[in-house]
Amino acid sequence: MPTVIVGSALDIVEYCGVPRFLFTDFPLGNPCGPPWRQDLQRTIVGQALGLLRDADAPRTTGRSDVLWPSDDDWRPRYGRVKPEDVERLRALGEERRRQQAQGRKPE
Amino acid sequence: MTETVRYMDRTRDYYRALGYPSDYEWSRFDTVPFAPLAKPLSQARIGLVTTASPPDLGNRDASGTRQVWSGAISPAPAKLFTDNVAWDKESTHTGDRASFLSIEAVQQWAVEGLVGGVTAHFQGVPTEYSQRKTMEIDAPQVLERLRADGADAALLSPL
Numbered sequence: 001m002p003t004v005i006v007g008s009a010l011d012i013v014e015y016c017g018v019p020r021f022l023f024t025d026f027p028l029g030n031p032c033g034p035p036w037r038q039d040l041q042r043t044i045v046g047q048a049l050g051l052l053r054d055a056d057a058p059r060t061t062g063r064s065d066v067l068w069p070s071d072d073d074w075r076p077r078y079g080r081v082k083p084e085d086v087e088r089l090r091a092l093g094e095e096r097r098r099q100q101a102q103g104r105k106p107e
Numbered sequence: 108m109t110e111t112v113r114y115m116d117r118t119r120d121y122y123r124a125l126g127y128p129s130d131y132e133w134s135r136f137d138t139v140p141f142a143p144l145a146k147p148l149s150q151a152r153i154g155l156v157t158t159a160s161p162p163d164l165g166n167r168d169a170s171g172t173r174q175v176w177s178g179a180i181s182p183a184p185a186k187l188f189t190d191n192v193a194w195d196k197e198s199t200h201t202g203d204r205a206s207f208l209s210i211e212a213v214q215q216w217a218v219e220g221l222v223g224g225v226t227a228h229f230q231g232v233p234t235e236y237s238q239r240k241t242m243e244i245d246a247p248q249v250l251e252r253l254r255a256d257g258a259d260a261a262l263l264s265p266l
Binding site for chain 1: 112115133153194216
């Protein structure tokens with residue numbers, strides 16, 4: 001079946017390799033557009049559908065020209081490991097492994 | 108152009124901080140399949156695929172494992188459950204379901220004639236650590252459900 005993916009993790013999707021990918025350079029969580037911005041969501045979905053029609057080979061990546069409507073503060077934020085978090089994360093990992101060893105699924 | 112975020116590096120560092128002894132290995136395909144549209148886009152019915160869960164988490168089986176699920180697009184769900192998948196909870200929110208599952212936008216494009224229509228259901232696919240479950244169990248189920256719903260093509264918008 002023909003597919004197009006809309007997403008914001010460019011490196012992961014291109015590493016994996018997919019037929020068609022529309023990259024939206026946003027914080028993870030809103031691949032189709034900023035919350036409550038129906039105008040931008042409509043534009044982005046239209047771009048994805050256009051890629052579905054126009055791509056003629058696998059690994060086709062299109063970049064949406066829609067910009068995240070605030071500053072770039074989000075870029076360094078996601079998943080960073082701050083020095084003050086090291087001990088908390090280590091304990092969190094131990095708890096997860098303990099639950100997994102007991103056959104429970106951590107959320 | 109602003110440098111894009113390197114999520115693979117960030118994820119690797121995060122799981123190392125959690126104390127996992129080996130790094131996550133992402134799926135990687137040397138050969139990527141490609142299916143061209145079999146009919147003009149203006150006649151194609153589009154199916155939507157999300158990684159979100161239903162609000163009641165009814166997609167979990169007795170063992171708590173998330174399974175493929177489907178939801179109606181009419182009425183479209185106001186909210187979906189997203190707390191159990193990884194997204195940038197510090198920088199944004201998922202309170203607007205259309206920001207990650209844009210049912211309304213595809214419907215608008217159908218009205219304008221860019222696409223032929225939208226399938227009656229969207230499909231929910233679990234994000235799994237097990238690539239085997241995704242490849243061998245979940246993906247075939249999603250494809251089967253899309254076909255049963257009359258989809259000619261699918262738009263996937265993982266969170």
